[in-house]
Amino acid sequence: MDVKSVICHTCGGDSFELRVDQNESAIQVKCTACGTKNILLDCGDIWADAKPRLRKCSVCKTSKSYNIKVGFVRRENGCVKWVYIGNRCTECGTLGSYLDWKIDYEPTDEMEQNI
Numbered sequence: 001m002d003v004k005s006v007i008c009h010t011c012g013g014d015s016f017e018l019r020v021d022q023n024e025s026a027i028q029v030k031c032t033a034c035g036t037k038n039i040l041l042d043c044g045d046i047w048a049d050a051k052p053r054l055r056k057c058s059v060c061k062t063s064k065s066y067n068i069k070v071g072f073v074r075r076e077n078g079c080v081k082w083v084y085i086g087n088r089c090t091e092c093g094t095l096g097s098y099l100d101w102k103i104d105y106e107p108t109d110e111m112e113q114n115i
Contacts, residue, residue, distance in 0.1 A: 003086075006068035006115050010036040015065050015090050018098065019052035025101035026050035027085055032065050040070070041083060042103075042111040055087075055098060063091035070115050080108040 006029060007014055013033035020027050026043040030036070039047050057063040071084035085099040103111070 001084075002072040002074065004070050004072075004115055006040065006070060008034060008036055009038070010034050014067055016068055017064050018055045018066050018068065018087060020055055020085075020098045021050035021052045022099060024050040025099055026052060027099055028052060029068060038114075040085075041114050044114075057089040057092060057094055058096070059094040060089060060092040063089050065090040072112065075106075077106075079103075079106045080112060 005014065006016065008031040011031060011034040013031045015032040016029035017032060018027065018029055024046050026046050027041070028037060028039045028043070028047070054064060066087040066089060069086040071086060072080045073082040075081045080103045082102050083100060084097060086095065086097050088095050
């Protein structure tokens with residue numbers, strides 16, 4: 001598995017609010033430092049149909065701030081087969097994953113760069 005950190009392209013921050021639609025497999029992050037929003041990976045294609053919810057930590061119940069990692073499982077040819085979104089609460093450190101989905105198209109280079 002190849003794992004990459006989500007970093008804000010505007011300010012370099014690594015703490016985000018997380019909006020997720022688990023039914024549509026769609027995710028948007030909002031930098032807690034500067035407020036920049038980014039729809040990750042290939043989710044822009046389906047964002048108009050998504051009904052995302054702001055996620056709050058299920059353990060500490062108060063934090064809406066996460067460090068986010070994206071994991072890629074690859075096919076033999078190097079293209080992405082599966083995507084996993086990992087999150088860590090910045091308050092209590094709880095690890096979790098709100099989303100994962102299968103990628104059924106190639107090439108995946110453009111999608112991979114959108115984190």
